Amino acid sequence: MSGTLRQVGIDIQESEENRALIDAIKQDNPDLTVRHLPGLVKVQSSGQIVINRETVESHLGREWETGEFQLAIVSYAGNFSEWDDDQIIVKWEH
Amino acid sequence: MAVKALYDYDFPSADRAENFGDDQLVFVQWKGNPFFCSAAAFRAPKAMPFGEFVAAMVVPWAGSDPEFDLAAVHDWRLFGEPLTPADGVALTELGIGHKALISFSA
């Protein structure tokens, strides 16, 4: 396995609700970079991006299902290596 | 490679010669002139004399370029090989068959 990790990325729709989602992702992924483009927010990190339901709920102030992430996503670079009730993980396999 | 299929895959060509009867398709390219985005496609009788084909079909098309000059037309080719034009000779007798590509410079 090489020492340098490839960048994993998710493009998220720019919206009121997604601000909380992005804040939660920032909290759980310290190396995250965030870029704002017209209508969307590109988040990137090396290796993997983790989305934790509990962190999102604490920012959003209501219950949140990981399935709701379907409404926010525009595009992604990487693989969804995990998606269950509590967590979503995007990373590269090879 | 044959088309993979669940049955015998054998169908006629949509543009085979018999679909055009006594006529055929001929493509004409004005070499080196980017004013025309592509070669033109014509349907013409197989027995049409070459000179008539040029006058009736090629000239009206080529003439939409304001710089077209019939007297300057030269170096006729058939599939890239030199073609000696003969006004009175039928297309097919000159070797210009169905879906042939001929070109000229001007």
Place this chain on the structure above:
Amino acid sequence: MSIDKPEARVRPKKLPLKQRYSLLTRDLDWEPNYVTREQLYPHTSYEGIVVHDWDGWEDPFRLTVDAYHKYQAEKDKRLYAVLDGFAQSQGHLTLSDASYLNAIKLFIQGVTPLEYAAHRHFAYLARHLEGPAPRFAALCQSVDELRHAQTQIHTISNYNKYYGGFHSWSKMHDRVWYLSVPKSLFDDAMTAGPFEFLISISFSFEYLLTNLLFVPFMSGASFNGDMPTMSFGFSAQSDESRHMTLGLEAIKFLLEQDEANVPIIQGWIDKWFWRAYRMSALVAAMMDYMLPKPVMSWREAFELYFEEQMLGGLFPDLEFYGITPPKHVNDAIAEKDKLSHETYKILHNFSFAAAFTTQTPQQEHMAWLSEQYPDTFDRFYRPTWEKHLDIEAGGGRAFFQGLPQLCQVCQIPMGFSEPDDPATPSLRTSTFRDEVFHTCSNGCQWIFEREPEKYVQAWLPVHQIYQGNCGGPTVPDVLAWYGIQEGDNGEYKGSLDQQSWAEWHPTSTKEA
């Protein structure tokens, strides 16, 4: 009432997502004892693809039907709220210019019918794939694509009230010359087997080239004040991430199942990259020539979305399985400074027979093109546009006075140049069963010679006109058969669209 922290509330007990998903999708599958497996799934062997274990298919989104329709309904609600607002407020007034709408005419005529075709074919896959996981993913995609077709129609129908070219998109898709380009691509995919379809559409179209095909239209909409199209784009994009996942999973699953699949899949990647890339020539022309406010050049989009993200990101990943980049990819790279110019020249020269209008780029636009294409524009393409401008200054407008030679495979008029030489037209000839066939490029010729029995059957618009199958021998006969009405076609300047625009924006006229 105080706002409880979510953790403090008692949650009703639910099965974990993985288990729920499994019970409601894969576990509903059964082994037939009333027919053989081959009788139940008659289409999954003839392509030569071998699958040992369908349970190996991964579906990361784990949607169940109830979750699916809940989220999709929410997306529709949000989009239709935008469309209602747009309709109520004369939203078309925010457009940069009426000429922008020619890009959207191309979209509804060329792309929307493909969404519908995808809907139909994914429904077929939802029946004929042997594994329950890909069947369910295909079922969701089938409903997604129908939603895309419907939402595109609703979104774009607003423009039909005031502008030409939108009214008969479905009929035109089946009949009109430039629309046979997308139509024949999808017909080619739909008449192939289920596995080839997965590689052609799910992988090549929905993953490899999706950003090149989709983002230019949506960002073009954003930059040119087209809010409904942009909103549609965002609404569809979240479905697209599932489609991309299906495409990537399809290729990895098949490559992992058996080594014998690798060369078959490589052949399909080689074919379908080129077919979809050739179709994207229409997008290139749109990006560089049809947007009053351009977003980026085709060259820039191709470098970012294909060379960097795909050749630089995806294909190194696929190398693990023994897959190499598509066969004619270097020709595509060599064309990036030429493709849009050569394609728009075709559309410009033939828009008298199209359901959109075109115009010669003016000096300001040519300055941008010159800046974006320093190696080619001024030397190879500007002189011809200047010649068109001269003709127009004299009161004329040059259209191609005749019909073009078409490529047997991509069906585009043969207006492309050799990959390394913009001054030399690219022409290839093949013979099959003693008949001559012309193609536009190494890629299309390779595709033809690989399956000639298929491509000799192509319904080529020019040849069909000459066989008398398109309404009659004259141009007016053919345009009537196409469904083209006054105001749809020809030159933009002086068109009904431009007049309508002037009426809606009265302060911008009065320059006699």
